[in-house]
Amino acid sequence: MEGLEEICFEIISHSGQSKGLLMEAVTDSRAEHPDYSAIETMLKDARDELKVAQKAHLKVLSDFAQSGQGDAVNPLYIHAEDQMMSAEIFLDLLSELITTNKELQEIKQQL
Numbered sequence: 418m419e420g421l422e423e424i425c426f427e428i429i430s431h432s433g434q435s436k437g438l439l440m441e442a443v444t445d446s447r448a449e450h451p452d453y454s455a456i457e458t459m460l461k462d463a464r465d466e467l468k469v470a471q472k473a474h475l476k477v478l479s480d481f482a483q484s485g486q487g488d489a490v491n492p493l494y495i496h497a498e499d500q501m502m503s504a505e506i507f508l509d510l511l512s513e514l515i516t517t518n519k520e521l522q523e524i525k526q527q528l
Contacts, residue, residue: 421477421494425477427469427470428474432466435470436507438462456515467505
């Protein structure tokens with residue numbers, strides 16, 4: 418499969434960018450006066466980065482299925498897939514944590 422390493426690095430790069438944005442968003446959500454508009458933008462950007470990684474991942478799977486190389490497994494691809502999946506989990510969990518932080522901030526303001 419030609420260009421597999423390049424695609425793997427694309428998956429790793431965009432997944433890492435997504436995770437970085439998510440960590441920044443959750444950190445910002447814990448601030449005393451968080452800017453939820455900026456946080457929502459970071460969440461959107463993280464989703465967009467993850468979509469790019471997922472699109473590249475789909476290309477690898479499609480190329481793999483068409484090539485007929487049923488037994489070939491590249492360790493770099495496994496790493497790339499792992500990074501993408503962890504970014505997907507980050508997105509789900511940290512989106513919920515940000516919502517919880519927002520609700521907690523609202524409760525604090527009422528007190």
